[in-house]
Amino acid sequence: MFTVQKFENTPIDSVTYIITNPENNLAIVIDPGTENDDRLLDYFEKNAVIPKFIFLTHEHFDHILGVNYLRSQFPEIEVIASDKTSERLPNPKKNLAIFHNQINLVVQHADILINEGKFSWINLNFEVFRTPGHTDSSISISLENSFFSGDFLLQGSRIVTNLPTGSKKQYQESIEKYDHLLKGLTIYPGHGESYIYE
Numbered sequence: 001m002f003t004v005q006k007f008e009n010t011p012i013d014s015v016t017y018i019i020t021n022p023e024n025n026l027a028i029v030i031d032p033g034t035e036n037d038d039r040l041l042d043y044f045e046k047n048a049v050i051p052k053f054i055f056l057t058h059e060h061f062d063h064i065l066g067v068n069y070l071r072s073q074f075p076e077i078e079v080i081a082s083d084k085t086s087e088r089l090p091n092p093k094k095n096l097a098i099f100h101n102q103i104n105l106v107v108q109h110a111d112i113l114i115n116e117g118k119f120s121w122i123n124l125n126f127e128v129f130r131t132p133g134h135t136d137s138s139i140s141i142s143l144e145n146s147f148f149s150g151d152f153l154l155q156g157s158r159i160v161t162n163l164p165t166g167s168k169k170q171y172q173e174s175i176e177k178y179d180h181l182l183k184g185l186t187i188y189p190g191h192g193e194s195y196i197y198e
Contacts, residue, residue: 001021001022001023002019002020002021002022002124002143002144003019003020003022004017004018004019004020004146004188005017005018005020005043006188006194007034007037007039007040007043009033009034009037009062009065009066010034011100011101012033012061012062012100013191014031014033014062014063014190014191015031015033015188015189015190015191015192016029016030016031016032016033016034016037016040016066017029017030017031017148017188018030018040018043018049018051019122019124019143019148020047020049020122021122021123021124023123024122024123025047025048025049025050026049026050026051026052026122026123027044027049027050027051027052027053027122028051028052028053028054028055028121028122029051029053029054029055029066029070030054030055030056030057030141030148030188031055031056031057031063031064031150031190032054032063032064032065032066032067032069032070033062033063033064033065033066034065034066035065035066035068035069036066036069037066037069040066040070041073050074051070051074051077052076052077052078052121052122053077053078053079053080053112053121053122054067054070054071054077054078054079054080055080055081055141055148056079056080056081056082056085056089056110057138057139057140057141057148057149057150057151057152057190058082058085058134058135058137058138058139058150058151059081059084059085059088059089059094059095059135059137060095060096060135060151060163061092061095061096061097061100061103061105062100063150063151063190064089064095064105064107065105067079067089067107068107071108078111078112079110079111079112080110080111080112080114080121081110081112081113081114081139082113082114082115082130082137082138082139083113083115083137084135084136084137084165085110085135085137085139086109086110086113087109088137089106089107089108089109089110090106090107090108090109091106092104092105092106094164095107096163096164114128114139115128115130115139116128116129116130116139124143125143126141126142126143127141127142127143128140128141128142129141129142129178130174131149131150131152131174131178132167132170132171132173132174133152133159133161133166133167133168133170133171133172133173133174133175134150134151134152134159134160134161134163134166134171135151135163135164135165135166136165136166136167136170137165138150138151138152140152140153142185145184145185145186146185146186146188147182147185147186147187147188147197148188149187149188149189149190150189150190151189151190151191152171152174152190153182153187153189153197154189154190154191154192155187155189155192155193155195156192159171182197183197183198184196184197184198185197
């Protein structure tokens with residue numbers, strides 16, 4: 001059993017999710033995309049939740065703007081990302097921050113590098129999938145019947161594949177590879193509302 005709390009970010013309307021295990025009150029934060037986001041701190045304090053991990057689906061600034069703040073507030077927190085995402089985090093050109101109001105966003109490398117596989121975090125069983133297309137670094141994470149897709153899946157929106165390292169071909173291959181697995185799952189996308197994959 002687990003809970004999911006959603007926060008819409010600014011200045012870009014990406015989405016942050018907090019997955020909490022109510023048995024131990026430990027949490028994973030997926031794609032913290034608002035700088036200095038006190039809403040998350042208020043949520044943790046109000047619910048007596050301890051954030052143990054930050055999971056990054058990819059390196060774009062609207063999904064990582066809150067990483068530095070969470071690291072400063074919770075020194076023990078560990079960042080999970082793909083190796084390619086981790087390599088690009090400290091580079092404002094590669095995380096695209098420099099192209100948005102010239103934000104000089106530098107995020108230090110991830111603490112835990114993964115690409116795919118099954119993992120136990122906060123005493124819950126997750127599976128991580130390589131889902132390139134939006135970027136070649138993109139990964140998604142599933143938990144029971146929930147699938148947190150980052151920008152791999154967006155309901156009713158065309159997936160952007162023309163940014164650096166994006167590929168329409170890789171995106172189509174990812175969709176074909178995982179289509180059977182995704183059917184019936186609740187998708188928690190990187191932008192917009194959750195929905196059932198059909």
